[in-house]
Amino acid sequence: MTVRTRFAPSPTGYLHVGGARTALFCYLYARKHGGQFVLRIEDTDLERSTAESVNAILEGMTWLGLDYDEGPFYQTQRFDRYNAVIEELLAKGLAYRCDCSKDRLEKLRVDQMAHKQKPRYDGHCRQRQIDPDAPHVIRFRNPADGVVIVDDLIRGRVPFANEELDDLIIRRTDGAPTYNLSVVVDDADMQITHVIRGDDHLNNTPRQINILRALGHEPPRYAHVPMILGDDGARLSKRHGAVSVISYRDQGYLPEALLNYLVRLGWSHGDQEIFSVEQMIDLFDIGDVNKSASAFNTDKLDWLNQQYLQHADPARIARLLSPHMGRLDIDPSTGPDLVEVVKAQAARAKTLTELAEISAFCYRDFDEFDEVSAKKHLRLVAREPLERVRAAFELMAYEDWTPEALKRAVERIAEELEVNMGKVAQPLRVAIVGRAASPGIDETLMLVGKDATLRRIDKALAYIATRG
Ligand code: GLU
Numbered sequence: 001m002t003v004r005t006r007f008a009p010s011p012t013g014y015l016h017v018g019g020a021r022t023a024l025f026c027y028l029y030a031r032k033h034g035g036q037f038v039l040r041i042e043d044t045d046l047e048r049s050t051a052e053s054v055n056a057i058l059e060g061m062t063w064l065g066l067d068y069d070e071g072p073f074y075q076t077q078r079f080d081r082y083n084a085v086i087e088e089l090l091a092k093g094l095a096y097r098c099d100c101s102k103d104r105l106e107k108l109r110v111d112q113m114a115h116k117q118k119p120r121y122d123g124h125c126r127q128r129q130i131d132p133d134a135p136h137v138i139r140f141r142n143p144a145d146g147v148v149i150v151d152d153l154i155r156g157r158v159p160f161a162n163e164e165l166d167d168l169i170i171r172r173t174d175g176a177p178t179y180n181l182s183v184v185v186d187d188a189d190m191q192i193t194h195v196i197r198g199d200d201h202l203n204n205t206p207r208q209i210n211i212l213r214a215l216g217h218e219p220p221r222y223a224h225v226p227m228i229l230g231d232d233g234a235r236l237s238k239r240h241g242a243v244s245v246i247s248y249r250d251q252g253y254l255p256e257a258l259l260n261y262l263v264r265l266g267w268s269h270g271d272q273e274i275f276s277v278e279q280m281i282d283l284f285d286i287g288d289v290n291k292s293a294s295a296f297n298t299d300k301l302d303w304l305n306q307q308y309l310q311h312a313d314p315a316r317i318a319r320l321l322s323p324h325m326g327r328l329d330i331d332p333s334t335g336p337d338l339v340e341v342v343k344a345q346a347a348r349a350k351t352l353t354e355l356a357e358i359s360a361f362c363y364r365d366f367d368e369f370d371e372v373s374a375k376k377h378l379r380l381v382a383r384e385p386l387e388r389v390r391a392a393f394e395l396m397a398y399e400d401w402t403p404e405a406l407k408r409a410v411e412r413i414a415e416e417l418e419v420n421m422g423k424v425a426q427p428l429r430v431a432i433v434g435r436a437a438s439p440g441i442d443e444t445l446m447l448v449g450k451d452a453t454l455r456r457i458d459k460a461l462a463y464i465a466t467r468g
């Protein structure tokens, strides 16, 4: 048997992190077993489904590198098929027409509530003959008794009594097939062997199993993935900041960091934190996912992103960083090679956005000194060291402006003044970068270049002068 999984989002919003994690699990399971991964767009809710949302989902999948082998299939293109199956169920007596009025159903509900019963359809039309040309819905004839066992790969055996499941509507009055019917037809037609999805669907599963069996199919295996909570314990939502996968991209997260983060949400392998996609495929097993919900933790995502920023190919990071520089109105071609900037700076930033911010000084003068850094380092005692380095730098030829020569120059001045290196390098750093944090002073000077270095030292000296 070839393993076949599917990710089946409804295009009623963007691809959020919960959906992305489900998609990742489906992807990993298929890859691990040499199977296929199918993408199916469940767009039957015509009012809520939008083309933008479909695009956002596809864009998110592509960005994360969750390649599917088949699809995207669109349910709206399969209505004929669903109707054919509904006709088949009707013909076999496995489904029936129901013309119960809203009033009747409402009265039934009120009565049941009054008797502390669970509201459910009472089977009123099961044996009635209803004119096919008059308005009606079609209901599935659910088995009246017995138990449906959902043998879930994550949750274990979950029994549902058929008594609790009423005869579900599979086609609405307007002729539209309902969610449970179309999912079942698709899962069977697409030969899905493993349904991995959010546990908000667990209650649908026994109904789907009954319909599948009525159609003569062996149900697939199911794995219901617990939901993701925000760090406050509530279900993860917009309130907790970014939940759309694409907004993580826009904030400067790397797709491999987000994937790594998502795979660890509710799953672990010893105390290993970093997983390449290959390792995930190798080590991940859907049966090892926690039963309980897991909480999203942005600090941990930041930590992972920093790890990946630091160890990824600098040329690739530079390409990804470029648009973030653009957002700061910086055109990286007007200054030092962005790849060199990445090499010097990548370990210092948690996101590409932050990396762009802390690298802006390589391309343009900053407006103001960071107050704390300036207070501490741009004091009267810094005047002489700064004047001396300025004089030394001015004499250097452009072609000698190398990290080695710059380092030697700074060291020599520290020796001459009989102070430690920091007494020269720190004021110099604040002068050049605007704050006390930057890569090594030699690299920093190198990236900024001679002209800007001299200009910024002058500015720092002027600042010191105003402090008196
Ligand atoms: N379309 C459903 C949703 O987005 C998922 C259905 C399924 O996976 O069976 O919630």
Ligand code: ZN
Pocket: 097, 098, 099, 100, 123, 124, 125
């Ligand atoms: Zn009825």
